[in-house]
């Protein structure tokens with residue numbers, strides 16, 4: 001249930017999926033040298049074996065940190081998602097074990113927006129099919145079905161960090177931008193928010209998805225929604241594979257109802273580069289298929305490596321949880337010569353009064369105290385005189401409702 005402060009070289013960090021060298025450099029510079037690095041995701045049994053020994057883990061989108069996997073993560077204090085999406089982590093299971101989850105919410109957003117812009121230009125010109133024909137010795141020199149971007153309507157579903165950047169880039173090409181979002185958003189430039197998904201689908205020349213994976217987005221583009229799209233229009237999904245029914249998209253491409261598609265994310269993705277990729281869209285010349293690389297540019301990966309590594313370092317060094325995905329956020333100063341008790345507890349009546357009673361009953365002097373809560377979790381941080389740190393930790397660990405407690409010094 002608890003971790004005492006360890007020497008930095010004893011803190012075991014497991015980095016998977018080839019996170020950028022910048023993360024390793026940042027961790028090394030901060031004194032963390034006990035790092036196991038893998039270029040790929042791990043099979044579930046190996047992941048379970050390795051996570052049971054790790055204090056920190058860094059992943060991207062392939063590693064599924066399910067409840068079953070996290071059950072074995074008894075030493076783990078934090079998860080770094082070196083990406084935006086955190087749907088691959090069972091956040092409730094992580095919170096229940098007092099494991100903080102961090103991500104990089106912005107660093108790869110420009111990369112995705114640029115890729116989508118490139119794809120929509122290529123698809124409007126019918127380039128994927130012409131390119132495929134050339135590779136087979138064909139020659140489709142024709143303007144039929146080939147269009148400029150100017151004046152075409154781009155329908156963006158999900159007007160967040162990526163959707164808004166795509167909106168601005170598309171307008172700079174002279175496109176008309178409309179968007180659908182469950183939240184009322186300030187439109188950038190001349191973009192317009194459309195209240196009905198059906199209206200967006202049926203009036204756009206290109207539809208591009210930029211929503212997170214949630215219960216409300218699961219299969220939000222099914223056969224019905226695909227049938228509502230304008231004849232000959234283009235479908236792009238670089239969000240999550242669970243959002244769209246690719247069988248329906250494949251049927252619409254084959255029947256000519258859709259003019260083309262670009263898909264970067266799939267309901268089931270290969271775990272590594274040596275596993276076969278299976279999709280109903282394979283073999284369709286006017287479909288651009290990419291292996292979930294929307295955010296995979298050198299710039300984005302380098303920035304993500306630094307950003308997430310720094311979040312893990314700050315949590316490990318001083319207990320700061322700013323920008324955590326599943327956790328009360330506390331920005332903490334570096335502690336001076338004292339010991340810092342980090343106490344993660346269920347957010348229910350009585351826990352705090354018991355902790356405070358321990359300090360007064362044992363005459364432990366508190367030099368600094370911080371508290372933040374979410375609906376389910378409380379995170380209390382107490383700085384105490386160095387000689388009283390171990391006693392304080394032992395006592396607070398006994399409090400009913402404690403999820404995790406550790407001391408930093």
Ligand SMILES: NC(=O)C1=CN([C@@H]2O[C@H](COP(=O)(O)OP(=O)(O)OC[C@H]3O[C@@H](n4cnc5c(N)ncnc54)[C@H](O)[C@@H]3O)[C@@H](O)[C@H]2O)C=CC1
Pocket residue numbers: 084085105108109112157158159160161162163180181182183210211212213214216217220238239240264265292293294295296
């Ligand atoms: N292909 C790739 O490599 C990458 C994919 N992504 C995916 O893109 C997603 C979006 O990224 P950001 O724009 O940064 O996220 P964001 O959180 O800034 O924006 C998401 C937008 O979707 C809206 N939304 C949520 N549920 C909706 C619904 N049911 N219907 C309509 N709108 C809804 C939200 O209100 C928000 O405006 C990420 O969650 C991730 O899954 C992100 C980065 C790279």
Ligand SMILES: O=C(O)CCC(=O)C(=O)O
Pocket residue numbers: 060061062082083084085086108292295296
């Ligand atoms: O880099 C990755 O593995 C996934 C990127 C992504 O989809 C995200 O940032 O949410």
